[in-house]
Amino acid sequence: MHSRQVIAAAILAAVVIGTFAGVGVAGAVAGEDAAMATTTWENVTITQEYRLQPDEPGQIEVTATVSFPDIATEFEMAVPWQGTVTDTDGFESTVGRRYEWTGEMDEATITYDLDANETAQGTGPEPGSGRFLYADTGAWALVRPPDLEFISGRFDATDNDVDVGIDRRRTVAGEGAVGDLLAFLGPHETYTRTAHGQTFELVVPEAASLTAEPDAVLAAFANASDALRVGDRDDRVFTVAAPTSVDWAVLGLQTWDSDMWVEATEPIETADNTWLHEYVHSRQQLNTTNETQWLIEATATYHAAELALDGGLTDFDGFEERLARGTIDRYRDVVLAEQATWTDLAEYDKGGLVIGELDRQIRLATNRSQTFETVFGDLNDDTTIEHEQLLERLESVANGTVASTGDRYLTSDATPSTWTRAQHEAAFGSTPAAFTYELASASASYRIEGPYRNVSTDDIDRLAAGETLVVPVTVTNIGGSAGTYDIALSVEETVVARATGTLDGNESTTISLPHTFEQPGTYSVNIGASRTTIQVSDPGSAVVESIAVDRATLDAPGTVTLSATVRNRQDFPATASVSFTQNGATIGDGSVSLAPNESRTVTRSVTLSEAGRYELGVNGRTTTVVVDPPRFTYAVDETTEITVDGEYRTLSTTEVPPLVVGEAVRIPVAVTNDGGLTGEYTANLSIDGDVATRSQGELAAGESTTVTLEHRFRQPGSYRISVGDMQTVVQVRDPATPVVRRLDLDPPARSEPGNVTVTATVGNGAPVPAAGEIRFIRDGTTVGVESVSLAVNETLTVSKTVALPRPGQYRIRVDNVTASVEVEPTADAASDTVEDRDSSTATAASEVSTATDAAEPTAAAGPGFTAVTAFLVVVVAVFGFTRR
Known part of the structure; x- marks a missing residue:
């Protein structure tokens, strides 16, 4: 901005030097009628450039550049009392705040730091809550910098009458805006409107949150410019919406002729209207x-x-x-x-x-x-x-x-x-019809309709191409007279929807203004004085998240339903093209439109006319459906021979008998594929519900095979065996104990010491095989041990030769069966025998020997023998087994 201030009129006939000590002296002409005079202007131009100093809030930097005309010879000025000079070029200090031009250059500069904050005391106009009238935060500043003060000047001209003035200009280094005196320094947007000979500029700082719409403020100024017929319209009205992070002393302030600021949060739709109050001041x-x-x-x-x-x-x-x-x-x-x-x-x-x-x-x-x-x-x-x-x-x-x-x-x-x-x-008179327009609902102001969503929302910053914005607007005639409203929805300054009607005073109605945005782009949308910007984008891409069929197998040709779940994982509408395939060939296409974060399931019926394996898919995801699939039966009939095999026996039977630990059962299973396709079977033998063994293979449709499943039982117990359609319970126990049923001695008696053959008849009456040891005991001493095993109901004989080394009566025992045999004594050994026997008896009573070569008759076997010297006899046992 710039303004011109007259210094003086130089009346020049020859070489005249004029000294001018003041400002504001109107140009004058002497020596001839003013109407006939020839007058030219020569200006001293003072350009003040304002600069933020972010590291020093409360203080801005001012650089004043003074351009002198050729006729200037002397010039003196003073910096404001709030300023501290930091640099000069072409000026030198004289007294106090005064600086004099050196005359060495046509353009001289002076730079100074200026205290920018101004405060108020007491209650000011349109009172606020704080104390600041002007402020600098470092990041931005709303200031009224004072001018440099003109002190004196001397100008020299020879040709014509010259009016000399000061042309004052103001600018901002970087982002900012200036009026006649008021300046805003910092990022901002400027909105303008011209009406009734006035240009209105509204500066909205980036740091401000404007409550009113800029267009509404400018419209109010334009209406007031015409309605207020009191004269004194300025060409330019400069207004700043002041950020509210500063505690302002007033809600608004007008300065100079037509500069003003208003707190950004002040409403426009009110009778207590700060915007219009300050505008009236400007008039x-x-x-x-x-x-x-x-x-x-x-x-x-x-x-x-x-x-x-x-x-x-x-x-x-x-x-x-x-x-x-x-x-x-x-x-x-x-x-x-x-x-x-x-x-x-x-x-x-x-x-x-x-x-x-x-x-x-x-x-x-x-x-x-x-x-x-x-x-x-x-x-x-x-x-x-x-x-x-x-x-x-x-x-x-x-x-x-x-x-x-x-x-x-x-x-x-x-x-x-x-x-x-x-x-x-x-x-x-009746208050004129006057209409207000407001969104019909405060909680969900707009409707968005279209293929993706049908919702009420407050957020219309972004739409998808193809969506329709519906703006429900409540129209109220706040005047006292009936009138016709005409409200339009404009996009990029083009009216795309309009509603008109007549309302009586204080009557309201709600109308809807729709528009469909077909193409992506950034659109300026306004209704009346309300304006917003809407971004329209192509919809996002949804994905097929999963697929499924209602039946994975069909016993015969038929129809299945193939479904796909399509999901939009974005906070914006999305679409997906869906392609259904069968064995890789496309059988159908479709498109799915989804709201933000929505998922939807799409389906298609697919007819499968022949037996076989089909791969059905959607967008690359596949699943398999089998028509007349392999169907296997596993049969164990009543005539199937089951084999039992173990340490004690091997037998074939149609039923699983009781078993002993260690025996294995082998069960043949008939496997048949009754389906229409070749497939893999699995035949399982389960014990108590758990698979113990299995057999796998492949069978073509209609084929059969027999597999044998085997399991060996390691622990006693009761077990449930399941094979195919057969289930049975088997008892597994340890082997039964063999039973000695009879004892035979050969010979039954001896006339002299020698050997006797002891034959034990052993049997098994238990339902399972028997196994154990048969002990041969002579007079309490084990003389032989034999291990035997018997099948169910089996009998066998076990023989052992036992030595009878001395005359006397011997007791032979095998398990619980006993027999006696006597060896007659000889005459020459009687006295010794008795002596030995007594000794032997005493020895034998202390413990039972397990040696197979020691033998001694009982006391009854040798009458007259009192002591017999004991000796060991090595018994050579000869065993023989006869089963019957």
Whole structure:
């Protein structure tokens, strides 16, 4: 931005040197009529460049570049008192803050750090919660940098009359925007609109969260520009939406002619409208006195509310509520013409109510031909406004009664009341039809419809191509008169849907505006003053997650249902092309559209007309269906010979007999494929439900084979055997104990020492084989052991030769069967025998010997023998077995 300031007029006939000590001196011409004079401008251009200093919040850097015309010979200026000079080029310090141009270059610079923060004390206009009027956070700054102060200058010209001025320009190093004095430094977006000879610029910093839509703010400014007929329209209105991370002292602030800022969170649809309040200030050129100072904020407050009502930004209730603040108790003793009586915000609230009442009285008195705007406009010319002048204008525009009413409300503590809707319409006419448009539902504002989803949502940042956005809008006529609404949905500034209709005052209706986005892209969408950006993208890709058939086998040709589960794993709509195949050949195609994170199952019926194995698939995933598959039977009939084999026997039988530990059972199984396809069979022999052994193989359709399954039992117990269609329980036990049934001696007696053959008859009456040891015992001494085993119901004989080395009677025992044999003594051995026998008996009583070669007759076998010297006899046993 730039502005020009006149320094002086140089009247030049020959070589004239002029020294100019002030600014703001209008150009002048001497020596001839001004209308005939030839005057040129020569400017000193001062460009101030503002720069953020992120490491030093609260302070910005200013570089002032001063460009001098050829006629300049001397120039002195001063930096602001808030500045600290850090560098100069072409300037040198003189006194205090003053710097003088050296004249060595046409363009000189001075750089200084400027304290950017400005604070307020007490309650300011449109009060906020904090204390800052301007602030620099380091990341961004909202500032009002003061100008360099012109001190003096000297200019030399010879040819023509010259007006010399200062052309002041402002810019930002990096991102930012500047008005006449106000500047924002930092990332931002700028929105513009031109209406009624004014260009409105709205700067929205990246750091700000704007509550109102930018277009709504600009539309309110444009409407107010036309509706407020008080003169003094500036070509440019520069507004910044201030970020709320700073505690501002006010909700908004207007400076210079038409620069202003408003807190970004301030709403636009309200009678207490900060945006319009500051705009009204930009239209004021009121030169007030102490008695009329109240006019500045009173007119801004009232006309902001009136403009909001007429512009459809509020209804009558909101308008009346804003003016009613002027009636609260704290203003009871306020006299507007006496500032000493003011309490906080009196000039806003009570002053706004008084202006409103005067506007109503003027309209009633003039049959609506005049308004307070007429008074405002007449006074809005920078002429000093005295109280009497104000009353004169009230009487001139309306009548003496209105002027007397005004005088009473301004010079006493009298306070007008607010008025009813009927009274308002009597004075102002029916409030015009004014329509508000708002989304029909706050919780789910929009509808998205189409092939992927049909949902209500708040989020329309992104749609899939082919989806339809339906915007349900509640239209309300907040005015007092019937009117026709016309609301359009525009995409990229082209109207794509429109709804029109008529509503009576205070009537509402809900309409829907749809549009289908066919192609991907970024679209600007707006309804009325509301605008948003929508991204439209191609749908994502869904995947076939799994497939299945309702039957994996068919006993005969028939139909199966092939299903595929298609899943969208994204938070965005997706689609998938689905291809059904049979043995690799495509049998059908389709497409599936899915909402975000949705899964869906698609199906197809497939007819399988012949026996065989079929591979059915969807998008590369496959599953197998078998028609008339191999079907195997496993049979063990009543005539099947089962083999039992073990240590004690081998036999064939049609039933599994009781078994002994260690025996194996072998069961033949007839396997038959009754199906229509070759397949692999598995024949199992299970013990107590667990497969103990199996046999596998392949059989063509209709073929049979016999396999033998074998299992050997290692532990006693009761076992359930399952083979094919046969189940039986078998008892497994340890071998039975052989039983000695008879004992035979040969010879039954001897006439002299010698050998006797002992024959034991052994039998097995148990249902299982028997096994064990047969012990031959002579007079308590084991003389032989024989292991025997017997089949069921088998009998055998076991023989052993036992030595009888001395005369006497011997007792022979085999297990529990005993027999006696006597050896007659000889005459010459009688005395010795008795002696030995006594000795032997005494020895034999102490323990039982297991030696097979020791033998001694019992006491009854040798009468007259008292002691016999014992000796060992080695018995050579000869065993013989005879089974019968």
